Amino acid sequence: MRDLPAGRFAVWSTAWLNGRTSYDEALDALLGDAAHRVAGLPGTEDAVPLGWALTALRSLGEQRFRLVLPVPGDVRGLPSVPGLAALAVEAGQAAVGERLALVPEAAGPEAVLWTAFPVDGARPVAPPVEGSLRRLSGELDLAVSDAARTLAGLDVARWNPEVPALLTGLSQATAPGLPADHDSLALSVLGRAQRLAAVLDLATADAPGAAVNHAQAAARDDALRPLAHAVREATTAAFNWIPRG
Structure with a gap:
């Protein structure tokens, strides 16, 4: 990861x-x-x-x-x-x-x-698009459900046994090493996103012995793209959370 x-x-x-x-x-x-x-x-x-x-x-x-x-x-x-x-x-x-x-x-x-x-003098830019943590948490869960079918169909666990271990207990994942007052939902979202980023790294790596051909790899990457997008948005929002008020 x-x-x-x-x-x-x-x-x-x-x-x-x-x-x-x-x-x-x-x-x-x-x-x-x-x-x-x-x-x-x-x-x-x-x-x-x-x-x-x-x-x-x-x-x-x-x-x-x-x-x-x-x-x-x-x-x-x-x-x-x-x-x-x-x-x-x-x-x-x-x-x-x-x-x-x-x-x-x-x-x-x-x-x-x-x-x-x-960046003095540069034209101001909008910050990265960030939805609410609750919405992004739900979108992350939906993307995981869709991606799980792709991972199972490709039998990713056969050449990457780490994948099932990363997915086990995903809902309890949390991110260490952030400020003490960081929002608990942000920690949960980031913990899940970090695990899922590792899953994506493993799932998109070429299997030993070329078990996935070019066409299968392209289909796999297309199917996992929504999960990659959800992970990217969730990671950005979780790191960028600050207390309100």
């Missing part, structure tokens, strides 16, 4: 900027066991530690970041600045604020390099 450092950055930097968590707690959650550096930050010539960049956000006037999960043909939520869309689509993720957009790239097994894009 693909890691989403941009999601963690969006949720934890926003919590810190809004005074809902401490700097140390936010930084610990963002760093994990990896070394993070940020290139392209205004006023810097070289890449700086992520903690330095986090401190700079307030002086830049940032108030919140949103996770954007762009795919080819759909880059909604990304400001139109040179180089941003191409890099964000390649990474499959970006954290977008009012003054900066940041895109993470793996720079080795334990290192992440972030590229910062100043």
Whole structure:
């Protein structure tokens, strides 16, 4: 399953900027066991530690970041600045604020390099489309039901025995590592979406011995596309949830 450092950055930097968590707690959650550096930050010539960049956000006037999960043909939520869309689509993720957009790239097994894009002067863009968590939770369940028939028909479990294990107890899945005041429904939606993202990775991988031919693979991908869309929307909304009021 693909890691989403941009999601963690969006949720934890926003919590810190809004005074809902401490700097140390936010930084610990963002760093994990990896070394993070940020290139392209205004006023810097070289890449700086992520903690330095986090401190700079307030002086830049940032108030919140949103996770954007762009795919080819759909880059909604990304400001139109040179180089941003191409890099964000390649990474499959970006954290977008009012003054900066940041895109993470793996720079080795334990290192992440972030590229910062100043977005001052860029035409304002609408945030990524986000429905209510309750609606997206229901759409995720419906997409799972439809996809289950496809997975069974392809006998995915035969070459990917991890799939049944991921689907077992799906309704009880939750996402760890988010701020303490994060909505319980958002945690549930994100936990299910993360498991289903792993299922999609396994289900769309070619089976050993070419058990799925080209035509079958195309039919499989078409059938699973609604689930992939539901996972993408649910993941975005869950990471971007903030308390109201």
